[in-house]
Amino acid sequence: MGKILAVTNQKGGVGKTTSCINLSASLVATKRKVLLIDIDPQGNATTGSGINKHDLEYSSYHVLTGRCTIDQAIQSTEEAGYDVVPTNADLTAAEVELMSLEAKETRLRNALAAVSDRYDFILIDCPPSLNMLTLNALAAAEGVIIPMQCEYYALEGLTALMETITGIRQTINPKLHIEGLLRTMYDPRIGLTNEVSRQLIGHFGDQVYRTVIPRNVRLAEAPSHGKPVLAYDRTSRGAVAYLALAGELVRRHEKSVRELKTERKTGT
Ligand code: ADP
Ligand code: MG
Numbered sequence: 001m002g003k004i005l006a007v008t009n010q011k012g013g014v015g016k017t018t019s020c021i022n023l024s025a026s027l028v029a030t031k032r033k034v035l036l037i038d039i040d041p042q043g044n045a046t047t048g049s050g051i052n053k054h055d056l057e058y059s060s061y062h063v064l065t066g067r068c069t070i071d072q073a074i075q076s077t078e079e080a081g082y083d084v085v086p087t088n089a090d091l092t093a094a095e096v097e098l099m100s101l102e103a104k105e106t107r108l109r110n111a112l113a114a115v116s117d118r119y120d121f122i123l124i125d126c127p128p129s130l131n132m133l134t135l136n137a138l139a140a141a142e143g144v145i146i147p148m149q150c151e152y153y154a155l156e157g158l159t160a161l162m163e164t165i166t167g168i169r170q171t172i173n174p175k176l177h178i179e180g181l182l183r184t185m186y187d188p189r190i191g192l193t194n195e196v197s198r199q200l201i202g203h204f205g206d207q208v209y210r211t212v213i214p215r216n217v218r219l220a221e222a223p224s225h226g227k228p229v230l231a232y233d234r235t236s237r238g239a240v241a242y243l244a245l246a247g248e249l250v251r252r253h254e255k256s257v258r259e260l261k262t263e264r265k266t267g268t
Contacts, residue, residue: 002035002119003253004112005179006141011157012128015147015184017044018219019245020125022238023145024049024082025228026246032120034082035074039064039091039108039137040127046086050079050226053088061091063111064098064136070111079231083119091133098132105132105172109140130164138168143179147213150183150196155203178207180252182245186212211245214238 007020017040024034038045039060043053058073063085073085098104108124116122123145124137138144144165148154169176181204187193201208213219216238222229229239 002033002116002122003143004116004122004124004141005143005145006124006126006134006137007145007147008124008126008134008137008161009146009148009157010128010130010134010161011148011154014149015182015213016040016128017048017125018223019145019147019182019184019213019242020045020123021048021080021223021228022219022230022242023245023249024121024123025080025230026242027121027250028081029230029243030246030250032250033118035085035115035119035122036082037085037108037112037122037124037137038087039133040125041087041089041091042127043086043088043091044223045125046084046088047226048223049077049082049084049086049228051075051077051084051086053086056086056088056090059090060085060087060108061094064091064094064107064133065101066107070115074115079227095132098136105135105139108136109173112140130160134164135168138165138176139172141173142175143177145179145182147182147184148200149185150193150200152192152196154196155199178204180209180249181207182209183212185215187215209245209248211241211248213241213245216241 007016020036024036027034046053058068062068063070063073074083076083126134126137214237218233218236219229219238222232225232
């Protein structure tokens with residue numbers, strides 16, 4: 001079974017899509033099989049993976065509303081190396097349509113059950129709000145990755161997200177946990193960045209990834225070429241940082257799998 005991770009933060013512009021694309025490509029570089037699911041109607045993860053969002057036969061909209069199977073919507077990418085369930089503005093309609101459908105919060109989870117054992121990791125790129133699409137991601141996921149910029153309002157926004165995660169855990173998805181908080185667009189020359197970063201670690205401890213993603217222009221340029229930064233400039237600081245993040249994520253994941261096995265053996 002692939003590990004399903006929702007990359008979410010209801011704030012826009014914090015690096016969710018950039019992290020999804022580049023973490024996916026970096027996990028592929030470590031020989032993992034990865035599926036990236038785009039559920040943000042902006043379709044930036046789709047475009048940034050080299051797929052034309054204006055020319056989709058099937059998208060995550062069709063999957064969520066039961067108009068196609070997930071297999072029909074999956075596309076492979078040449079340059080990026082991972083598979084994608086793409087999307088576009090059609091998905092905006094899904095929010096309303098889902099309201100009248102059965103199992104409206106668990107449709108993505110149910111769809112993923114058919115393919116999850118083909119992948120090592122499945123990453124879900126969420127829209128910048130805590131809407132029904134995001135709830136579908138949180139119901140399907142085992143862990144949540146929260147990209148954030150270390151700025152003044154960053155911590156304030158986290159409270160609402162944490163409450164949502166707690167709510168989901170108490171209802172439809174008891175196994176949901178915070179996989180990690182990711183500091184993005186990190187610039188240690190800015191005093192506030194260090195201060196917010198310190199507060200974040202004080203509050204969340206080990207849940208904060210050690211890897212930080214620096215502000216790097218290559219990361220911002222790569223999507224306009226439809227490529228992850230690894231395929232665009234593999235020696236850039238951005239590429240190196242996302243490779244390091246993939247390494248950290250894999251190590252953490254393997255450690256938790258080992259711990260779970262020991263727990264099962266000793267019955268604790
Ligand atoms: P979100 O998906 O959370 O809205 P994006 O990943 O789209 O955020 O990032 C917002 C903008 O910032 C994009 O233009 C992106 O290219 C740019 N960006 C993201 N991460 C970095 C980074 N580490 N360095 C420089 N630019 C970045
Ligand atoms: Mg985005």
